[in-house]
Amino acid sequence: MKRVATMFAMATMLSIPAVEGRAATVEELERKVLDLSREVDQLKGEGDAPAVKTGSGNFRRILDRTSIGGYGELDFISRSNNGNGKGASVFDPHRIVLYVNSDLSDWVNFYTELEWEHGGDGKNGKIPVEQAFLNFKLDPSFNVRAGVLLAPLGAVNLYHEPNNFNSTERPDLDRILIPSTWREMGAGIYGALGERVNYELYVLNGLDGSKFSAESGIRGGRQDLDADMNRGKAVAGRLEVRPITNLYTNFSFYTGNSAKVGTAYTTIGAFDGKYRMGDLEVAGEYVHVYQDDPGSLGMDPAKGAIGNTMSGYWLEGAYHVMPSALKKGKLAEADAIAFARYSEIDTQQGISDRSYNRSYTTVGLSFKPIPTVAVKADYQWYDDGRPYGKTLDNDKFQITLGFVF
Structure with a gap:
């Protein structure tokens, strides 16, 4: 005005x-x-504003067709000191994410997601592109997607916003054997097969197996978006099935050549599920990685040799503990969830060295004053096959403020 x-x-x-x-x-x-x-x-903004021709291109008023959102996680982490030099207490602006969604027409849509981790990269100021793709909506059962895509594997990689899981951190299985957040350049199809089944199937750039290790699993194998160290391409897919009300099951896979020279396929199979019965929820995930000829990948021996197979799982029980009498006024939509999770990860199956096999036990509470904000606190006990002072990780207490907007 x-x-x-x-x-x-x-x-x-x-x-x-x-x-x-x-x-x-x-x-x-x-x-x-x-x-x-x-x-x-x-x-x-009355009517459709005409395109404005400038030296750099055409610009149109798109506010009525574009939405923005995002999420964030702000952490306080206190790690115990058990002699390995990794004990610490720190505040961490873990991640702030902005996403933009724009309808270019009634059947073409663009989506992008930008992420600042730990306050941003102070060395070169880069902002990682987590997603950036076009959807071509042809039919509910068959659509096309192309661009920077999330690999459709596991329980967390597609649904990684902080209000989608109870713990302060994503499960460690979904960092080591499914390297969340895992995104690649690629293209493929997706759709709904009726009301209870959805699918995704993509061709993607592959992983660099020389960066695999017993210490970090396949996490280090993610490449730059414009890189693929061999001429092969990977295939990844997902089938989501909801057989009954409140039961969600997902089957996902990945396969691709991870060797710079020759052939050494990495194949991943994953299953996850979640079921709610009143105030009780149970959830779990299992991941199995088969690595053909790991000796040909050229991995760093200092980080431990991987086995032909790597696998892991987690199981979680959660209970909604907030009394209905407290859900009124500003807390009308509030929720409180107490949970416990146990996880094991083995990256050296078939190898006598067991020092990289680990387990995590996590208990905690997630309080949601509104559905899009979660205040989480948990304690995690860690164990592996190494002696005191040599462990890969430590026990820790963590508080996280997570939000989605």
Whole structure:
């Protein structure tokens, strides 16, 4: 409104004759009012604003077709000191994410997600692109997607917003054997097969097996988005089945050559599920990785050799503990969830060295004053096959403020 008022004032001043000038004619005043009226219509967004041609391209008013959102996780982490030098207490702006969704037409859609981790990269200022793809919506059962895609594997990689899992951190299985957040350049199809089945199937750039290790599983194998160290491509897919109310099951897979020279396929199979019965929820995930000829990958021996197979699982029980009597006023939509999770990860199956096999036991509470905000606190006990002072990780207490907007 201030801009509109300013333009009216300017038009009025222009219509006043200068001291030594002549009075404006009626025709000039009408022309000025008409021009101003057109500008006011554009400012108010009435009708479809025409494209504006500039030296750098065409721009259109897209606010009515574009939405923005995002999520964030702010952490306080206190790790115990057990002699391995990894004990610490720190505040961490873990991640802030912004996503933009724009309907380019009634059947073409663009989605992008940008992420700042740990306050951003202070060295070079880069902002990682977590997703950036086009959807071509052809039919509910068959659609096309292309761009920077999330690999459709496991319980967390697609649904990684903080209000989708109870713990302060994503399960460690979904960092080591499914390297969340795992995104690749690629293209494929997706759709719904009836009301209870959805599918996704993509061709993607593959993983760099030389960066695999017993210490971090396949996590280090993620490449830059514009890189693929061999001429092969990977295939990944997902089938989501909801056989009954409140039961969600997902079957997902990945296969691709991870060797720079020769052939050494990495094949991943995963299953996850979740079921709610009243206030009780049970959930779990199992991941199995088969690595053909791991000796040909050229891995760093200092980080431990992987086995032909790596596998892991987690099981979780959760209970909604907030009394209904407290759900009123500002807390009408509030929820509180107490949970416990146990997980094991083995990256050296078939190898006598067991020092990289690990387990995690996590208990905690997640309080949601509203559905899109979660205040989480948990304690995690960690164990592996190494002696005191040599463990890969430590016990820890963590508080996280997670939010989605």
